[in-house]
Amino acid sequence: MSTVTLESPYTTLPALIAIHGKERAEHPALIEGEQRMTYRQLDAEANRVAAALQRDGLLAGDAIAICGSNSINYAVLFVGALRAGVTVAPLAPSSTPESLLGMLADSAAKLYFADASVQSAMAGVRDRLSMPLISMDNTGVERHYNDWLAEDGAKPAPVDIAPEMTFNVIYSSGTTGEPKGIVQSHGMRWSHIQRGLPFGYGPDCRTLISTPLYSNTTLVSFLPSIGLGGTVVLMAKFDAERYLKLAEQHRITHTMLVPVQYQRIMARPDFDSYDLNSYIMKFSTSAPFHAELKADILKRWPGGLIEFYGMTEGGGSCMLAAHTYPDKLATVGMPLDGHDMRVIDEDGVELPHGEIGEVVGHSPAMMAGYLNKPEKTAEAEWYDSTGKRFIRTGDVGRFDEEGFLTLMDRRKDMIISGGFNIYPSDLEAELRQHPDLQDVTVVGVASTSWGETPVAYIVPSSGRTVDTAQVQAWFNDRVGKTQRLTRVIIADELPRSAIGKVLKRELRDQFLAEHGVLD
Structure with missing residues (x-):
């Protein structure tokens, strides 16, 4: 890795790949099953993608959409598009055909790359595709x-990529409404790559990726891994047993997992039989990460744990840093440097530490806004008395006296x-104390008497039979009157997004x- 490049104020991911293609030519960049791609090959294939896009008339600032499972082709397409200055809109394969059509139109994608499963799901709307x-x-x-790619050895016309140019448009999950395109710049992604250095990402890291590449959760681990010259092992679909076998086989050092994946891995009766001593750092984000699960990981899984x-x-x-603050596992930590x-009330007034309110944040890496939705962008913003711009998280929380949230x-x-x-x-934390329950969630439903x-x-839990009336009575005896459950319903599993x-x-x-x- 070039020290000069790392110390420069701004470098693009495609430029870093080009450096690795020369300085670490035969080092494995991507592994998927039995397939391996070196940095020399990744650099050359990214050139073929960029040249093909330019051949098809795409200019810097245009967009393509990618929709499918994790694969080497997916990763190459992403890097190659960026090299041509083209924006990538990675879309969730789990989206409905109508939702995919909406995101394709919103992103103004000029080309749409999809794998077999997505093509099949969209068969009924193929005639409505505009690209x-x-x-x-x-x-x-x-x-x-393979037929679309430019010929072997093709090289694109050079493109100057400024920090403010769009790197990707990631669409919100749509779990609370219509998906919104979140615009992220090359400058923002460069800061994510640089942020990987203190966590041990670098030329010797081996990162196991099992969350989807369309998710920001994945990209904040994937980008520093290849940006800093390490190796990425890709899983098309998460499976706890397969994950552990790959981790042992490839001597994995880094991973990003969502809490439900940690839960499934730690629940395996054979977990302790795997050699995981190569791990340096494990990461988690995207969903509530319960203190009991963090404690179990710290006890049984080598390496640090960061949420x-x-x-x-x-x-x-x-x-x-859960390994550093084991007494703060019920928190999500402190703000990064x-x-x-801050925390604000319903009227947008800032609250002191200890008070409960909506969390807002400002950082060097903020979205430019929601694509084509200025009114939604305005709704997501809050400004302090000095005019400083913050993004509203929609989460309710409080800071303690030590600054932990x-x-x-x-x-x-x-x-x-x-x-x-x-x-x-609060209710879910209490409910999880029941010895016969594997997973729980609590929702508010409409009530004529109480509003909600x-x-x-x-x-x-596996092999357990529970009586909902017994669980409800057990729970209601343990909480205050206003917190009592009106109903308890058994489910085979809870519906979850692809990131948990x-x-x-x-x-x-x-x-x-x-x-x-x-x-």
């Missing part, structure tokens, strides 16, 4: 990725019952459809 569809895995549609709290929109972020985070809930998930604020996370009332969805967030809106809608408004 060419290219098969990323060389299956299905008439135009295949990040923040938003794809790039408002301030907090970090908890250069990140200004404890999150209560999403503001939209907070339950207001009979005039009392009820935080589902709490209902719990529970997943019994419980889809509470789905559960609320399901409850309303099945039970209506409660008395």
